[in-house]
Amino acid sequence: MTNHRDNSLKEQILKLKKERNAVILSHNYQRGEVQDIADFVGDSLELSQKAARTEADVIVFCGVHFMAETAAILNPHRTVLLPDAHAGCPMANMITAAQLRQKKRELPGATVVTYINSTAAVKAESDYCCTSANGVKVVNSIDNKEIIFVPDQYLGDFISRRTGRKMTLWPGYCPTHMKILPEDIRRKKAEYPQAKAVVHPECRPEVIALADEVLSTGGIIRYARRPEVSELIVGTELGIIHRLKRENPDKLFIPVSEQAVCPNMKLITLEKVLWSLEEMAPAVSIPDDIRLKAKAAVERMLAVG
Numbered sequence: 516m517t518n519h520r521d522n523s524l525k526e527q528i529l530k531l532k533k534e535r536n537a538v539i540l541s542h543n544y545q546r547g548e549v550q551d552i553a554d555f556v557g558d559s560l561e562l563s564q565k566a567a568r569t570e571a572d573v574i575v576f577c578g579v580h581f582m583a584e585t586a587a588i589l590n591p592h593r594t595v596l597l598p599d600a601h602a603g604c605p606m607a608n609m610i611t612a613a614q615l616r617q618k619k620r621e622l623p624g625a626t627v628v629t630y631i632n633s634t635a636a637v638k639a640e641s642d643y644c645c646t647s648a649n650g651v652k653v654v655n656s657i658d659n660k661e662i663i664f665v666p667d668q669y670l671g672d673f674i675s676r677r678t679g680r681k682m683t684l685w686p687g688y689c690p691t692h693m694k695i696l697p698e699d700i701r702r703k704k705a706e707y708p709q710a711k712a713v714v715h716p717e718c719r720p721e722v723i724a725l726a727d728e729v730l731s732t733g734g735i736i737r738y739a740r741r742p743e744v745s746e747l748i749v750g751t752e753l754g755i756i757h758r759l760k761r762e763n764p765d766k767l768f769i770p771v772s773e774q775a776v777c778p779n780m781k782l783i784t785l786e787k788v789l790w791s792l793e794e795m796a797p798a799v800s801i802p803d804d805i806r807l808k809a810k811a812a813v814e815r816m817l818a819v820g
């Protein structure tokens with residue numbers, strides 16, 4: 516709900532944003548009030564594309580650390596601010612560059628595909644990045660039979676089934692999407708028999724098996740706009756419901772589980788956005804040797820689409 520305090524914060528943010536020539540990017544999982552102040556709201560792929568094309572001097576990234584890092588990889592001459600330095604992603608931290616190097620030694624010659632939910636150091640050890648929106652396309656574009664996929668075993672399993680390609684999967688996972696259980700989706704389907712169920716590919720395979728569609732958050736946003744959709748069961752982080760309702764006020768959106776809240780995404784608040792613009796901190800930067808290697812993996816992804 517918007518109140519007087521939020522309005523005054525918003526005015527201060529907009530004023531400072533103009534002075535700094537800043538752009539505010541927000542992930543679909545951010546708090547509603549943060550999404551509302553952003554110039555652009557999207558999924559990881561859309562945000563990395565925006566970051567690649569911005570003319571702004573400053574990028575305020577309302578998301579988690581790896582997303583701000585991706586913006587910094589693509590924009591070494593711009594200041595990238597992450598309004599809370601502690602907004603990390605537990606999945607991204609489930610593999611280190613040293614662990615990936617070890618895996619590559621075990622499987623020499625393999626092509627490494629890394630989900631964008633990873634640290635810059637891990638991206639730097641990778642051949643391709645991918646997102647949940649373009650993972651199938653990226654893997655289909657690779658000729659090599661031997662593929663290592665990190666860090667999300669569930670997205671990897673989903674891509675593997677869709678492409679028919681066997682991949683070596685790293686056992687990482689998203690703790691937020693893990694909370695969505697098959698019984699949750701069964702219950703909602705029984706309660707709302709007219710509604711289709713869409714879930715994110717970070718969900719467990721048992722949940723994916725019960726869904727009508729498996730889509731990235733950007734894909735869910737587009738699916739919800741279809742004229743034939745009036746009720747939708749949504750299996751991903753709860754922040755997306757704000758945008759779905761805002762864009763489709765006459766439709767009903769039913770979260771599969773109220774438990775699917777990413778505490779890291781919620782660390783960004785309007786106050787922190789304002790403070791970051793005032794202090795031009797916390798800024799995210801990446802050493803050039805890592806940045807250039809990571810950039811090559813991100814650019815190979817962007818070239819695939």
Ligand code: SF4
Nearest residue numbers: 604605606689691777
């Ligand atoms: S929702 Fe999951 S994958 Fe996304 S930032 Fe949170 S923990 Fe990481």
